[in-house]
Amino acid sequence: MSEHAIDRSKMKVSDEVAIQISGMNKWYGTFHVLRDINMTVQRGERIVICGPSGSGKSTLIRCINRLEEHQQGQIVVDGTELTNDLKNIDKVRSEVGMVFQHFNLFPHLTILENCTLAPIWVRKVPKKEAEETAMHFLRKVKIPEQANKYPGQLSGGQQQRVAIARSLCMKPRIMLFDEPTSALDPEMIKEVLDTMIQLAEEGMTMLCVTHEMGFAQAVANRVIFMDQGQIVEQNEPKEFFNNPKSDRTKLFLSQILGH
Amino acid sequence: MDKHFARTEMLPPLAPPVTERGVVKWLRENLFSGPFNTILTLVALVVIYKLVSAALPWWLNSVWTAESLSQCREIVAATAGEGASGACWAMIRERWHQFIFGFYPPDLWWRPVLAFGLLIAALGPVLYSGQKRSLTILLGIVAAYLVVTLSLTGAPTGAFVAAAVVVVALFAAVQVAPGRMLLFTAIYPALCFWLLWGGSIWTPVVAMLGFVVMGVVYMALVGRFGPTASAIAGVVAAVLWWLFLDIPITQALADMIGGGLRSVESDEFGGFLLAITIGVTAISFSLPIGILLALGRQSDMLIVKTLCVGFIEFIRGVPLITLLFTASLLLQYFLPPGTNFDIILRVIILVTLFAAAYLAEVIRGGLAALPRGQYEAADALGLDYWRAQRLIILPQALKISIPAIVSTFIGLFKDTTLVAFVGLMDPLKGVTQIVRADINWKGIYWEPYIFVGAIFFVICFGMSRYSMYLERKLKTDHR
Numbered sequence: 001m002s003e004h005a006i007d008r009s010k011m012k013v014s015d016e017v018a019i020q021i022s023g024m025n026k027w028y029g030t031f032h033v034l035r036d037i038n039m040t041v042q043r044g045e046r047i048v049i050c051g052p053s054g055s056g057k058s059t060l061i062r063c064i065n066r067l068e069e070h071q072q073g074q075i076v077v078d079g080t081e082l083t084n085d086l087k088n089i090d091k092v093r094s095e096v097g098m099v100f101q102h103f104n105l106f107p108h109l110t111i112l113e114n115c116t117l118a119p120i121w122v123r124k125v126p127k128k129e130a131e132e133t134a135m136h137f138l139r140k141v142k143i144p145e146q147a148n149k150y151p152g153q154l155s156g157g158q159q160q161r162v163a164i165a166r167s168l169c170m171k172p173r174i175m176l177f178d179e180p181t182s183a184l185d186p187e188m189i190k191e192v193l194d195t196m197i198q199l200a201e202e203g204m205t206m207l208c209v210t211h212e213m214g215f216a217q218a219v220a221n222r223v224i225f226m227d228q229g230q231i232v233e234q235n236e237p238k239e240f241f242n243n244p245k246s247d248r249t250k251l252f253l254s255q256i257l258g259h
Numbered sequence: 260m261d262k263h264f265a266r267t268e269m270l271p272p273l274a275p276p277v278t279e280r281g282v283v284k285w286l287r288e289n290l291f292s293g294p295f296n297t298i299l300t301l302v303a304l305v306v307i308y309k310l311v312s313a314a315l316p317w318w319l320n321s322v323w324t325a326e327s328l329s330q331c332r333e334i335v336a337a338t339a340g341e342g343a344s345g346a347c348w349a350m351i352r353e354r355w356h357q358f359i360f361g362f363y364p365p366d367l368w369w370r371p372v373l374a375f376g377l378l379i380a381a382l383g384p385v386l387y388s389g390q391k392r393s394l395t396i397l398l399g400i401v402a403a404y405l406v407v408t409l410s411l412t413g414a415p416t417g418a419f420v421a422a423a424v425v426v427v428a429l430f431a432a433v434q435v436a437p438g439r440m441l442l443f444t445a446i447y448p449a450l451c452f453w454l455l456w457g458g459s460i461w462t463p464v465v466a467m468l469g470f471v472v473m474g475v476v477y478m479a480l481v482g483r484f485g486p487t488a489s490a491i492a493g494v495v496a497a498v499l500w501w502l503f504l505d506i507p508i509t510q511a512l513a514d515m516i517g518g519g520l521r522s523v524e525s526d527e528f529g530g531f532l533l534a535i536t537i538g539v540t541a542i543s544f545s546l547p548i549g550i551l552l553a554l555g556r557q558s559d560m561l562i563v564k565t566l567c568v569g570f571i572e573f574i575r576g577v578p579l580i581t582l583l584f585t586a587s588l589l590l591q592y593f594l595p596p597g598t599n600f601d602i603i604l605r606v607i608i609l610v611t612l613f614a615a616a617y618l619a620e621v622i623r624g625g626l627a628a629l630p631r632g633q634y635e636a637a638d639a640l641g642l643d644y645w646r647a648q649r650l651i652i653l654p655q656a657l658k659i660s661i662p663a664i665v666s667t668f669i670g671l672f673k674d675t676t677l678v679a680f681v682g683l684m685d686p687l688k689g690v691t692q693i694v695r696a697d698i699n700w701k702g703i704y705w706e707p708y709i710f711v712g713a714i715f716f717v718i719c720f721g722m723s724r725y726s727m728y729l730e731r732k733l734k735t736d737h738r
Contacts, residue, residue, distance in 0.1 A: 067635050086643070094641035104636035108654050118640035150735040170640065246261050247527060 006218050010203050013221060016043040017076075018174055018205045019064060022075030026056075033059055034070070035229045045171075046206045048216040048237075051226035052252060057209045060226070061176045064207070064212040065096045073247065078173060094122050097167030101158040101179040105151035111138070112147040112160050115169045123170065130169070141195050157188025161195050168199075175199065177208040213257065217241060225249050271682060299524060320345025323352060327699035346361055350700050351710050352464025357693065361529015361684045366530065368458075369414030371532050373422055374407040374454040378539065380429055381447035384440035386725065394433045394440070402426050448540070455528075455536065457520035459513040465505055471499035486645050503710070525603045529684030536603065538672040541610040543672070547612065550657075554648060567619070574616035580680050582609040587681035606678050614671040621663040623658035658733045665726035669719045686711045 019041040022251060026034040034056050041047060045230045049057045062189035063067040066082050066089045075082045077092045105113050115134035119125040125133070138144045143154075151159055158182055167175060177196065181189040185226045193215050200206060200219045210216070216223050216237050223240040225248075233240070241257075244250045277283060290300045320339045325331040328347055335345035351358075360368055380401045387393040398424060405422050432439040445615070449463030473493040480489035513519075528536070555567035573584070586605040637647035657664070679688035691707040694700050 036325075065639055067638060090641050090643060091637060098636075098639040100632060100636065100639075102632050104630075104632035106633065106636070106651055106655075108658065108733070120640060120644050121650065122641045152736045166640075182524075 006197060007201050011044065011046065011219075011221070011233050012203060013042050013044045017041070018045070018078060019062075019207075020074070020076040022074050023056045024063070024070050024075060024092070026059065026068065026070045026072075033229050034063070037231060037232075039224070039231065040110060041174075041205065041207065043205050045222060046200050046204075046220045047208070047222045048220040048223060049207065049209045049224045049226060050211060050216070050252075051232075053224040056229040058178050061178055061207050061209055064174075064176060065093050067098075067100055077194045087148050090122075094118075094146075094170060095172055096174045096176060097170060097172035098176045099160070099163050099167055099178065101115055101153070101157070101182050103163045103183075105159055105163055105166070107151050110148050110150055111143075111154070114151065114162060115166045118166070134165070134169050136160070137168045140168070140198070141165045142191075156184045157191045160184065160188075160192045164192075164195055164199075171197075174207070175207045177206065177210065178208050179211075181210065181212055196258045211256065213241070225252065227252070300707065309559060317344045317346055321348050322346070323348050325349035328701065328703050347703060347706055350694065350703055350706055354694050354700070358530045358686050358707070360532050360716075362527045363523060363529070363532060364527065366413070367523060369409055369412040370454045370457070370523075371522070372408040372412050373405065374451045375416055375535070376401050376408070376422070377402075377425065377447060377454075378390075378451065379428065381444045383429075384437065384444055389437050391433060391437060394437060395430070398426060398430050400435065414495050414594065415538065448543075451532050453520065455523065455532075456525075457522045459509065459517075459519040461509045461512040461516075461519075465509045465512065466501065469497045469500040469505065472500045486643075525601050528603060530686045532679070532691050533603070533683060534672070534675045534686055537607050537610055537675045537678065539612055540607050541671055541675075542668050544611045545614035545618055548615035549622055550653065552615060552619035553622035553626060556619065556628060571616045574613055575620070577611070579613050579674055579677055582613055583677060583681045585609065602681070604684065606681065606683065607673055610671065610675065613674075614667060617667050617670075618664060621660050621667055622656060625658075625660035626652065628659050629655055659732050661726050661733075665722055669722055672719060672722075686714070 017040055018054065019039075021037050021039045024034060024037040025032070037060060039125040049060065051057045063070050063082075064077060070082075078095055080088050080092050082088060082092060087139065088159055105111075106117070109117065112134055113132060116127065116204070119130040119133065120127055134143055135147065138147055141164055143158055143161055143165075146154055146158060146162070151162065154162065164180075180196070181192050184192060189212070193212060196206070197219055198216070208215070209222075220237050222234060223237050224231055225240070225244075225246075226247050231244045235245075240249075241253065244253055274280070278287060291297045310637070316339070320333050320335050320343055322331045322345055325334060325347065326349075328350070331345070331349055333345035335343055339345060356368075358366070360371060363371060380398060383394050387397065409422065410421055416715045429440055429443060432443075446467065449467045452466075453460065453463040476496040477489045477493035480492055484492070535630060552567050552571055555563045556571065558564045558567070583606060586609045587602060590605050608729065633651055633655065634647070637651040642650065676685040676687040679685040684690055684693070687708070691711065694707055695703060
């Protein structure tokens, strides 16, 4: 993975609950896409969610910032329950950062404007301060020199790093990653994963939907395997990969690690 | 066969053969690339020759000074021989003012002229937002235009002073804070209305206060009820202001402090003055209404959505002329008796609504073209609906829709000639008919239409070029 040895010293899991999901169900029309999801995420946890396509893993993390609406059960993020109350939703969204598979940068704004937009308009940070914060995070993802370019001028890996920086500018307490490397060329995956590892090392609470099993082994403290809209197995990475309990997990692992 | 080969000296680059360069290449590729294209080229040449040879004498024999059409013909016959044809532009020379101003009183021509110059200045910050250099040049042009036209139309000294004050103030604003120019743009509609129709100075001021009422109500409520409800309350308050308070307050103020311009009635308006008044007003108001309708059509709220869909489909399903007849005849029945609702204003309202319905569909296309990820990214960052629309969605959707929006604007501007059907004096039919009814110019045919057509072309072509400039300027996707 990363060139340097991964520093797990700061990756501490506290007792404080960051996300609590209990008895959550979701349907698309009549299709039961998430079935009785129960999970608790503690502050500082790095959770990797994997599973075959269509297993509901993306839908699950998109429920956490209400990009998808759940129909039954309870989701509490940082003490705020997600209901139809728009105020609660906006509150949760401004505390939870999200990185998408297709980056979703705003193509009509420069990199810097992408990063300062939400702090200025949602957090009401003065423009100057927002720009300083943005440059700080752009330096952190190692592309400060691109600040005045437009997203269309950057490579996929660079765009994804900007997307991470854009989320970080809101100073989120939780980060969601929805297959952040799936749309990238192989040589760009590493630069994005390095950025994510760096975040993990700083103690960020992270939920990642990804197929990067190397990342899961190196960084995650818990791996969740989903199939057919339910959580099939969860365990710490070493146990999960070396000693899977369920047959479905074994089959999945043999398919993705088989080569 | 000898498989070994090694080059001892490198070949220098040579010029391409003569058939591959310059004019020869261009001709071969574009005009004579095959037998079929060669035939097409030759046929086209013949057609062009026929057209030009038929029309050219008419243009070459143009007469610029004459008293009447028959005199024109005599001059053509005298110079080009019996039976020759020639254009009679003398008619334009004599009657140009009716094409431009209609029956607007000649001693007041400086008012529409001034309004037009200030219109360009007011459009500046919208068309070239924040570009100091372009805005400075634009203001220079406006200043030069005003000096020339105001002196030609014999404007009073007060008009010169007022124009100079405005231009200098705008010039200063551009240098210091270009954003401030928008303030002038915001008050311009009232100013223009007052310059064109005249009357008490309080009429536009009190009308503009309606917008202030809207803003105050919105600001007072937005903290408690959220933006949508407060905006509706603001609009309702403003409408109530205009319906019930506007006229008495204006009257009271006018009685206390007089002052104003001589009134000009709507039936004195005509020509391009009328077309531009209707066109510009409808264009500038239809865009925001169209945006709101497009957003409403996409809304999750059933009532809003149904109302927007119903409005759009109704307006698009009815010919514009029907709406104009509604404006001229039916609207009068619906309004409380005694209200004298100006015909031009009524026409403007319906033309605006008509264009707004079309724009709504055009903008909806732009909204639909945006990837869902843009909405999701805006949501995920915690932007609320209106901010997401204003900062993320609309800038992109409108950019995609620019060509179609400008097409709608161009169509709308040309459609202003349809007001001829409700008795207004549009430049194409209204004025031309009057000119041709004159005993001196009876029988003139091509000249007025060519003249009016040329002016329409210049304006519409300008809009089209501007839209291309805007597309280039906003291009950031680097595909």
